[in-house]
Amino acid sequence: MSRGIGLLFILGFVFLIKGADMLVEGASSLAKKCGISDMVIGLTIVAFGTSAPELVVNVTSSLQGATGITIGNVLGSNIANILLILGAAAVITPITVQKKFLSREVVICLAATLVFAIFINDARIDGAATSRVSRSEGIILILLLLFFVYYLFATAKRENPDTESTIAISPLRKSLLWIGLGLVGLLFGGERIVNGAIAIATSFGLSERLIGLTIIAVGTSLPELATSILAAYRKNADIALGNVIGSNVFNILFILGVSAVIAPIPALPGTNNDLILLIVATLLIFIFGATRGARKGQIGRVAGSAMLLLYVIAMVSRFFLP
Numbered sequence: 001m002s003r004g005i006g007l008l009f010i011l012g013f014v015f016l017i018k019g020a021d022m023l024v025e026g027a028s029s030l031a032k033k034c035g036i037s038d039m040v041i042g043l044t045i046v047a048f049g050t051s052a053p054e055l056v057v058n059v060t061s062s063l064q065g066a067t068g069i070t071i072g073n074v075l076g077s078n079i080a081n082i083l084l085i086l087g088a089a090a091v092i093t094p095i096t097v098q099k100k101f102l103s104r105e106v107v108i109c110l111a112a113t114l115v116f117a118i119f120i121n122d123a124r125i126d127g128a129a130t131s132r133v134s135r136s137e138g139i140i141l142i143l144l145l146l147f148f149v150y151y152l153f154a155t156a157k158r159e160n161p162d163t164e165s166t167i168a169i170s171p172l173r174k175s176l177l178w179i180g181l182g183l184v185g186l187l188f189g190g191e192r193i194v195n196g197a198i199a200i201a202t203s204f205g206l207s208e209r210l211i212g213l214t215i216i217a218v219g220t221s222l223p224e225l226a227t228s229i230l231a232a233y234r235k236n237a238d239i240a241l242g243n244v245i246g247s248n249v250f251n252i253l254f255i256l257g258v259s260a261v262i263a264p265i266p267a268l269p270g271t272n273n274d275l276i277l278l279i280v281a282t283l284l285i286f287i288f289g290a291t292r293g294a295r296k297g298q299i300g301r302v303a304g305s306a307m308l309l310l311y312v313i314a315m316v317s318r319f320f321l322p
Contacts, residue, residue: 005199012192013219016053019185020223024049026178029170050227050243051250053220056190058255061212062262069197070259071120072212073220074251075274078113079213080221081244082281083311088225089232089240090304097241097289097297104155105245106289108148110282112252115144117275120267131267138260145253193219206319209268214315241299248282270318277314281307 027049048055054077061069089095116133119141123131133141170178197211224247228240259265284307289297299307 005196008192009196009200012189012196013222014189015185016056016189016193016220017222019182019187019189020049020052021182022178022185023052023182026170026175026180026182030172030175030179032169033172033175048250050223051247051255052186053190053223054251055255055258056186057193057216057220058259059262060190060194061208062259064194064198065263066194066198066208067263067265068201068208068210068268069194069212069216070263071256071265071268071271072209072274073216074256074259075271075278076213076217077221077224078248078251079274079278079281079314080217080311081224081248082278082285083307083314084218085221085225085228086240086244086285086299087304087307087311089228090299091301091308092229092232093235094301095232095241095299095304097285097299099290099297101241101245102286102289102297105242105249106282106285108151109245109249109252110279112144112148112249113275113278113282116141116252116256117272117279120265120271120275123267133256133260133265135261135264138257138264141253141257141260145250145257148249148253207268209270210318213274213318245285270321273321281310 054073057073058070061067061073086095118125119133119137121131193216197216198208200206200215201208201211224243227243231240231243256265284303285299288299288303
């Protein structure tokens, strides 16, 4: 692999992450100027913004036929969100888990993962000729996300009435400029990353899925990592947890849904192993979060350390096992 390809790969991540940040800042300011509430902005623009890197990488890889990157990126990002990001946040400060959050949002996250697992195991379940997520199943995933967003709006309005806004309003011209530059950064960075990943996989004899599961997944999860670590440091642990779960649901239902509509996603060797790890990681939130009290539990520093260790072991093993 040439040094130039490696530099472009790294440069792609810089443009991708900065582009997502600029897009969120510009779009949030523009939405606030239009009278949209902080709650709605948080549930839509910010949620999309932190997952925009995964979306751009997946759309680019789907258009180029690199389906290994498509599925590896999302499953790897979701695994990293829980074991790496949530684990690191818990080490910084114990994360309180409300029982109603476990019984609602975390259940929805687990259900979304199980639905995708069913879709991509057609051959095992109903004897189809091939196991893949079809375009029609991709549309179903997108529709499920719309129901999820509607549910979030309904519960947020009922339980969290608007408070004083914390979003800064910038001049219209600056907001539009930030949105435009953010989109350019996302598109430029996404293309550099996908092309670089394909070159790396070819040079070292690694599968596109493995590169997507590890290097790209961690890179595209940097917005979630920054948000969750900062939230934990500021003692806003609920934001760290909500960011991880919301991102995981969005990644499965929308990003994989859109990817499947562009190009059906085939099951690859090791995909089910990755899905099992993701399901186990999600269940760990139940196990650790249900350990205290009737109304809330806690993911403590020991649990966070265990999650980090599991992530390292799982990712290292992927280089030796399917």
